[in-house]
Amino acid sequence: MKQAEEFYNFDTVYINNAMKDHQRVSRILSRIRNTPQIVYVDDVNSLLSSQEIVHNPADRSRRLLLTDIRGEILRKCPCTHGHIPCNYYIINIYVGCPLGCSYCILQSYLSQPMNIIVVDIENVFAELDRTFRENPDHFYRIGTCESGDSLMYDGLTGYSTECADFIRRYDNAMLEFKTKTTYIEPIFSVEPTPNMVYGFSLNPDIVIENEELYTARLDERIDALVRLSEAGYTIALHFDPIVAVPDFEQHYGECIKRIMKNIRRDKVAWVGMGTFRYPPELKTMMDYNYPQSKLPSGEFIACEDKKFRYLLPSRVRYYRFVRETVSQYLPQVPIFMCMESGEAWQRALGGLPKKDGELSVIFKRMHNS
């Protein structure tokens, strides 16, 4: 894949005036490769609403906004109506991504004209610290990937190291960085801690080649997983979105075998699965941004949350295959599904989490083992 620095070219960088003297702003500016136009703004909301709507991720990624964290800092992942939540929390420190996956859900709800980096991570940490201390009996599994790739802009921010050093102080929380990049070098400068998890989204070559423009290829991601796990870092595997490709079992079987061959399997915290799904707006955006994609041309059914999914028997077949193949290598590792119905859980995994929070208990056990 391209070097991270190749993505660090911008036409314009907008800086929230309230953050203009923040040391991270000057650090980020010093790491940008070109000399962008710099625009200082007093009112970020006006900036976002006054600009022309941008639907194309590549166009959006030519502009960057450096600002402070806004709104609710730690949010429970809303999952999706009528489906089983996995009790994941999210913090949005990045918004937008240039990696160009045809199926990227961000296309359906981001219309702002620029990517965003939150620069005041210390305020995020302060809020997390307060929350963890006030709720010592609650277990928090947190991700930073809802609105962008967790490592895409790490070369600008250095957040991977700061986050690892922050989260290691807590025994009631795990933090996951989820990525499709190989931008892992900074991670090795901090000691591993079991509750800092590096999750990789994985798919067979055929899906990566056809549906992802600038992500790391499968072999590159496997190399990153091997390096991290051998060095003692906790890793996670995500097969999401699982895609209906011809010769499904052959492609996914081979993909899983290649992953499992060299990684340190005792460092895998969990395995997530989710099949390709889309709200109607995403289909419109995919037609616009990635007209060559074949993904939405299969057989789909509208589900309770108004998203289209493969028919239930197909989903169950895909989940079962991935679960059974993964379990041959990782019999003890929790496997869960993302945004799936109770029936899919029953038929693919043999049951539902017995009560709200059971998944959290499983993950807590992982953290403490």
Ligand code: SF4
């Ligand atoms: S890596 Fe993730 S956030 Fe980035 S384009 Fe792909 S799906 Fe979207």
